Amino acid sequence: MGRFARMQIFVAVVEAGSxxxxxxxxxxxxxxxxxxxxxxxxxxxxSLIQRTTRxxxxxxSGRAYYARCVAILADVDEAxxxxxxxxxxxxxxxxxxxxQAFGLLHLAPLIQTFMKQxxxxxxxxxxxxxxxxxxxxxxxxxxxxxxLADSSLIARRLTTIPHRVxxxxxxxxxxxxxxxxxxxxxxxxxxxxxARDPDLWSHHAPDGQxxxxxxxxxxxxxxxxxLLQAALADEGLVLLPVxxxxxxxxxxxxxQVLSDHRWPEPAAYALYPPTRHLSARARAxxxxxxxxxxxxxxxxxxxxxxHLRSE
Numbered sequence: 001m002g003r004f005a006r007m008q009i010f011v012a013v014v015e016a017g018s019x020x021x022x023x024x025x026x027x028x029x030x031x032x033x034x035x036x037x038x039x040x041x042x043x044x045x046x047s048l049i050q051r052t053t054r055x056x057x058x059x060x061s062g063r064a065y066y067a068r069c070v071a072i073l074a075d076v077d078e079a080x081x082x083x084x085x086x087x088x089x090x091x092x093x094x095x096x097x098x099x100q101a102f103g104l105l106h107l108a109p110l111i112q113t114f115m116k117q118x119x120x121x122x123x124x125x126x127x128x129x130x131x132x133x134x135x136x137x138x139x140x141x142x143x144x145x146x147x148l149a150d151s152s153l154i155a156r157r158l159t160t161i162p163h164r165v166x167x168x169x170x171x172x173x174x175x176x177x178x179x180x181x182x183x184x185x186x187x188x189x190x191x192x193x194x195a196r197d198p199d200l201w202s203h204h205a206p207d208g209q210x211x212x213x214x215x216x217x218x219x220x221x222x223x224x225x226x227l228l229q230a231a232l233a234d235e236g237l238v239l240l241p242v243x244x245x246x247x248x249x250x251x252x253x254x255x256q257v258l259s260d261h262r263w264p265e266p267a268a269y270a271l272y273p274p275t276r277h278l279s280a281r282a283r284a285x286x287x288x289x290x291x292x293x294x295x296x297x298x299x300x301x302x303x304x305x306x307h308l309r310s311e
Contacts, residue, residue: 004076006040007069009033010048014066015138017055070135074279090281091120097132097142098125101224102161102268106243107143107289114288121281129194134273140282141272143289145241153271156286159293162242163263165201166254170234178237178257181205181213188218188236190227201239204262239263268293 009026013033016022023030041048048062058066077092098107104127115123126132126139134142134153145161171188178184181203191198198220202212218236221227224244231238232253238245248254270286272278 003043006036008073009036010040011066011069011073013037013049013056014058014062015135017137019056077279089120090118090284092279092281093122093124094279094281094285095124095139096126096285097134097137097139097144098127099143099145100127100129102145102241102243103127103143110289110292113292114285117288118281118284121285134271140279141270141286143268144271145266145268152274154274155269155271156290158268158270158286158290160265160267162265163239164242164245164249164256165237165239165258165261165263166231166245166249166256167237168232168234168253169255171231171236172255172257174234177255181211181258181261184213184215184237184258187216189215190219190221190230190236190238191215191217192224192227192240193220193222202264203258206260 009022009028012022012026013019016025019033019037020030023033026033037049044061044065046061047059048065050057050059103125111123111125115121132139132142134140143158165184175187178187181201184201189199189201199215199217200212201215202210204210215237219227219230221230224240227238228240228244228248230236232248237257245254249256270289272282
């Protein structure tokens, strides 16, 4: 087996996280993968991977070699794709991690439009809110909504995600409408339990002054959709991203309160590893999302496929 093939096996072992998983991915015997990896280390004269009972860990030499292998293999794949492209058509596999709710409610119809524009691109989508390891799990990129901390990943900002506070008309008729953020401390509130501090709601007042209010928790849940349904069932006030609530606000099922306040506006980002060559199809996918995801104005929901079809 040649050097190039052994590089492919090494990268597969690193990204799969184990020899067994790599063997399944490559459709090879586990013993063959283990043997090729040992041969590669013997040829290089260094240990690339530290083997433990739980997982494989890269040595310092292994990390450096992996980064070079990924770049080389990506360049080869991209060169072959470019040569085989007819009339500039994109082709090949693209594996993307997406947040579940935002992906299903908002990105899914946009992705379907992208698929129609690029029928030779094979998309593999993981709709999940867990923090994936892009390199270990073989993802080309991830879409995430966050206030980014320092990261080794390259990030491209796609759009902001405004939040809204709302409640059903029946709840407001029963409990009254908050006039200031401080009034929220006297209301039943429905909070997202995966937030760092779920019952602490941050805001900017109409004069621009930043503030926070500790709200009473009527319900805590890790599902934004469940919180929305609870709000529609008159259970309390909810603070959610606009892509959850815009339809209910338009229909009048929810009433926006404290609309003169600005609530959190985290951004949606496309993230990818610096060691991974960004293929033409990945670049086109990111460009497409950046072009079709509007930065919403006040009271306006992000653009979706329904908006695209009406244009």
